[in-house]
């Protein structure tokens with residue numbers, strides 16, 4: 001379902017070359033929750049952004065939902081991206097729009113009819129437990145509620161994959177647990193494949209089936225979480 005093969009990424013910055021990823025190969029099976037663990041600067045964010053081509057790898061191949069993303073036309077890539085939702089550490093909500101408007105946004109971009117959008121937004125808000133917040137602005141929400149809006153918006157186009165870029169890193173431990181529980185629920189209920197990056201071992205332990213460890217741009221370990229944890 002997600003297959004990165006031999007991915008390398010070099011950033012060019014003022015004549016200097018910064019290698020962020022080196023020969024990363026990783027496979028996420030359909031229906032899995034897969035965690036990439038690593039310290040700050042390890043290349044996690046670059047890695048996850050290579051999956052939807054927000055970042056273009058310098059080398060390697062990206063296969064998602066059966067398509068080689070690097071060989072798609074801009075139009076086909078736009079379509080392919082609808083199958084890949086993403087959530088962020090700082091939620092990335094539009095502060096001047098209500099919760100319902102934030103969630104409706106990708107559906108409006110996709111050109112769905114008004115009535116269908118309204119019904120789908122109501123369904124999504126119910127899915128994340130925020131039916132009573134439709135008319136509220138993000139500033140009035142707690143961090144956990146903001147991330148639930150982010151999740152509802154990401155799921156609006158019915159993606160089969162959700163990418164999570166440190167989605168719980170700015171939340172307190174209790175809120176982190178509840179957002180992780182929601183992600184696990186969505187994984188089970190919808191068969192959603194989740195690829196997440198985190199610097200917190202607890203996140204991997206609590207919801208991931210498989211995991212990989214990234215160090216200085218290289219994957220140093222990869223496997224089932226139970227096997228990784230039981231190693232000496």
Ligand code: ADP
Pocket residue numbers: 011012013018019020038039040041042043044045046047
């Ligand atoms: P992580 O998410 O694990 O903190 P990143 O993927 O953000 O790691 O960064 C990996 C390396 O790439 C770091 O050395 C970082 O400074 C560098 N880097 C990330 N983005 C850019 C960029 N746009 N331009 C130049 N260097 C970058």
Ligand code: ADP
Pocket residue numbers: 098100101104114117118119121122134135
């Ligand atoms: P606009 O005037 O830009 O359509 P609205 O606030 O009326 O702004 O709605 C934005 C989008 O959010 C619309 O697609 C609308 O159907 C949806 N929406 C607004 N309020 C709700 C709600 N309470 N439940 C479900 N969807 C809603």
